[in-house]
Amino acid sequence: MRHNQHWHSSPTQIYWVCxxxxxxxxxxxxxxxxxxxxxxxxxxxxxxxxxxxxxxxDSYRGKDNIKHYWLDPSADPMVLDLPPSAQHLKDAMKGLAL
Known part of the structure; x- marks a missing residue:
């Protein structure tokens, strides 16, 4: 695997975030x-x-200035380019008709 393709994070975390x-x-x-x-x-x-x-x-919020991340509400999940560890989300999304 080329260095620039390595995520330095477990596939489970990547899947979870996506x-x-x-x-x-x-x-x-x-x-x-x-x-x-x-x-x-x-x-x-x-x-x-x-x-x-x-x-x-993203934005920083609260007294502790913690960064919050969210997907733009106008994004179409069906056209998102998924990383390899989250590719099977496409099938799940089709089943849910997002």
């Missing part, structure tokens, strides 16, 4: 740590935006 953004959730590092014991949310978000052109929005 599926939750597609489901309309707003994600933070705290959410990722709590739900999947991950700690690479910013790296996964960066790769989705840069390499897969996902329209992810």
């Amino acid at each position: 599926s939750n953004l597609i489901a309309g959730r707003t994600l933070t590092h705290k959410t990722e740590i709590r739900e999947v014991k991950g700690w690479r949310l910013a790296a996964v978000i960066h790769k989705l935006k840069k390499d897969h052109d996902w329209p992810i929005q």
Whole structure:
């Protein structure tokens, strides 16, 4: 595998980020740590935006200035370029008729 294709994060975390953004959730590092014991949310978000052109929005919120990430509501999940570890989300989305 070429170095630039390595995500430095487990496929489970990548799948989790993709599926939750597609489901309309707003994600933070705290959410990722709590739900999947991950700690690479910013790296996964960066790769989705840069390499897969996902329209992810973000903002800092609250007294602790924590970054929140969400998929632009106008995005069509069926046309998103999914990373290899999340390709099977296409089948799940077809079944849900998103």
